[in-house]
Amino acid sequence: MDSEQFAKFFGLRERPFTLLPDPDFLLWTSAHRRAFSVLEYGLMTHAPITVITGEVGAGKTTLLQKLISTIDEGYVVGLISNAQGNRGELMQWVLSALDVPYDMNAPYVAKFQLLQQFVIDRYSEGSRVVLVIDEAQNLSAEGLEELRMLTNINANKDELIQLILVGQPELRDMITGPKMRQFAQRVTATYHIPAMDRETTGRYVWHRLQHAGGTGEEFTSEAIDVIFEKSAGVPRLVNKLCDFCMVYAYSNDERTISASVVEEVLADGIYLSALEFSDAAE
Structure with missing residues (x-):
């Protein structure tokens, strides 16, 4: 056919009904408008971490694509989808998403310093770094903690790197658990998209x-x-x-x-x- x-x-x-996310087909329901407003609020207020959750196929990835298409030149955006792995592997995902060259065999500290210098350089140029993690429910608690540590890169009161995490309801369950208290404290804005x-x-x-x-x-x-x-x-x-x-x-x-x-x-x-x-x- x-x-x-x-x-x-x-x-x-x-x-009209393909399964590929397409921002042009997005129906702006009240829930999607609220979710998008939360994403915009996170960017506007330089929130350390913004979290959006929803069921499989709720339109989360489509919302992300819409957001990325509207972000102005003052931001450097890195997008990670389906990131998994142990400590250190996530840092490689982050550097790759931001197009930062690195040595795979370098120790974790060296990779972290590369990221830190990249973020500081962009800030000195008047830009902010936004790291978007789609399907974030696939991350382990250790991976989430590693992401939280990235938000410690700052200059005085300014957040130099912002995280946007998007995932299924399991992500919300993870970050509200007792072991993730420090992570939850860094989450400034969050919204769940219902069916x-x-x-x-x-x-x-x-x-x-x-x-x-x-x-x-x-x-x-x-x-x-x-x-x-x-x-x-x-x-x-x-x-x-x-x-x-x-x-x-x-x-x-x-x-x-x-x-x-x-x-x-x-x-x-x-x-x-x-x-x-x-x-x-x-």
Whole structure:
């Protein structure tokens, strides 16, 4: 199936429900606006650590991309995704994200000094360093503590390096634990993005369809009822199910996705939701 042919069948310019994060498709729900405001607040106030959490597919990475695209030239931004490893390995991720040359065999102290000098040099030039860590729930407690130590690089009252951590709810559980008290004290701003309710899910589907050149009416209200029930309002799961539904409608030569099309997708078992696995485990 050709993507262009598929989009043309529904009168669209492009496929509206891909799983790739795309800031252009972002629906600014009230929760996303609050999360973005918290990110902006963190930058504006030079917060040492800002934390945003949300379920898988809640739009966190898309928000990050939107933020990075709007940051002015006064900031040097380093982005780390899925960082893991022991003490010292995280420092290599940090240096690489900021394009700082380093010797992999150098001791940790030498790498830290490289980072410190880079941050101080940027500050002397009128810039601040922002380190963004996506999927931060993959970090260990030791890794989080290593990040906290980076915020000790400062000049008088100015924070020279700011951290933005984005991750799944487990990240929030980690930093609120008793062993992470020092880390939590450095967190100035935090926000958790909840799943969408039924009304917001409908607006989300409508928004993505219209942004792709559609009318927004390609899915019936009854179809969205079922999609919301099966996805629990998690954007990535909504995208996944909607995309399958459009493929089925295309193969049936139908330009409207009804509840029966959604039920057909579900009956065939090609849509697998992590929610179903978690329910089964309970």
